[in-house]
Amino acid sequence: MPRSVSKVVIPAAGLGTRFLPATKALPKEMLPVVDKPAIQYVVEEAVRAGIPDVLFVTGRNKNALENHFDRATELEAILTRKGDEQRLSKVAESTELANVHYVRQGDPRGLGHAVLRSRAHVGANSFAVLLGDDIIDERDPLLERLLQVHDERDACVVALMEVDPSQTHMYGIATVEKTEQPDVVRITGLVEKPQGGRAPSNLAIVGRYVLKPEIYPVLERTKPGRGGEIQLTDALLAMASDATTGGVFGVIFRGRRYDTGDRLDYIKANVQLAVEREDIGPGLRSWIKEFAATLED
Numbered sequence: 001m002p003r004s005v006s007k008v009v010i011p012a013a014g015l016g017t018r019f020l021p022a023t024k025a026l027p028k029e030m031l032p033v034v035d036k037p038a039i040q041y042v043v044e045e046a047v048r049a050g051i052p053d054v055l056f057v058t059g060r061n062k063n064a065l066e067n068h069f070d071r072a073t074e075l076e077a078i079l080t081r082k083g084d085e086q087r088l089s090k091v092a093e094s095t096e097l098a099n100v101h102y103v104r105q106g107d108p109r110g111l112g113h114a115v116l117r118s119r120a121h122v123g124a125n126s127f128a129v130l131l132g133d134d135i136i137d138e139r140d141p142l143l144e145r146l147l148q149v150h151d152e153r154d155a156c157v158v159a160l161m162e163v164d165p166s167q168t169h170m171y172g173i174a175t176v177e178k179t180e181q182p183d184v185v186r187i188t189g190l191v192e193k194p195q196g197g198r199a200p201s202n203l204a205i206v207g208r209y210v211l212k213p214e215i216y217p218v219l220e221r222t223k224p225g226r227g228g229e230i231q232l233t234d235a236l237l238a239m240a241s242d243a244t245t246g247g248v249f250g251v252i253f254r255g256r257r258y259d260t261g262d263r264l265d266y267i268k269a270n271v272q273l274a275v276e277r278e279d280i281g282p283g284l285r286s287w288i289k290e291f292a293a294t295l296e297d
């Protein structure tokens, strides 16, 4: 069956203030995780799910991002001259990965506003939104499952994960009802980054969404919410409350996710992914054990 979703939108226009000064001249999505920019893992995920049409919503400092997915002819010529096939293939990898398109956000007025900027490219079809803050392990396919649930239910679908109650203030948090499928819930309420222990559950939205085009007029009407930004969560809540839109469903993900959204989680993600690697993993593992022993007090 042909897939009903053929476009992926990757918002990368946030200010990335939690990573300053690293993000002064570089989008946060371009920070390396081991040896690849975080955003490359996300594009690889889209391609694995069969969707190589990728639209980046970019902000200031977009050059590094565009250059990464473009040819690097000078570098390629030098590596070719040296006969360094291995590094040459690493340079070419990101160029050949996907069909990339760009749109500027203008003012960074929030994730909802960034998604709204994809409207002309996406048109009247459903589409996926993937955030560079989350890397999903390729052994635990999540996007495929979201696409399947979207096709079955003809509804917007978001990825949910159980998080520690101490972390709920960092996420959009959902109130849900069970469905007949154990990993699928109907979303009845959503609140963006609830503060002061007011989270209605510990089910957090992680950065994967499959959205129906009906979200666009809703986003257009959505007023600035938390932090004075146009929040995708608020538009999804409006969709969830309006039965004519098909509602909003959540897929509860229990697989491996590496969070790169704040500094501590970013360091952890680098370590988690590096220990799995054949080249540097063994050396890193034994060093971590030695290093951990020096931390005993």
Ligand code: UTP
Residues within 6 Å of the ligand: 011, 012, 013, 014, 015, 016, 017, 018, 019, 028, 057, 105, 107, 108, 109, 110, 111, 113, 114, 131, 132, 133, 261
């Ligand atoms: P975040 O909430 O993590 O914000 O955005 P941020 O600005 O990137 O980072 P901090 O909090 O200042 O450190 C979630 C996602 O939405 C995108 C970001 O690029 C990130 O992928 N985003 C956010 C936009 O594209 N535009 C915006 O106006 C805001």
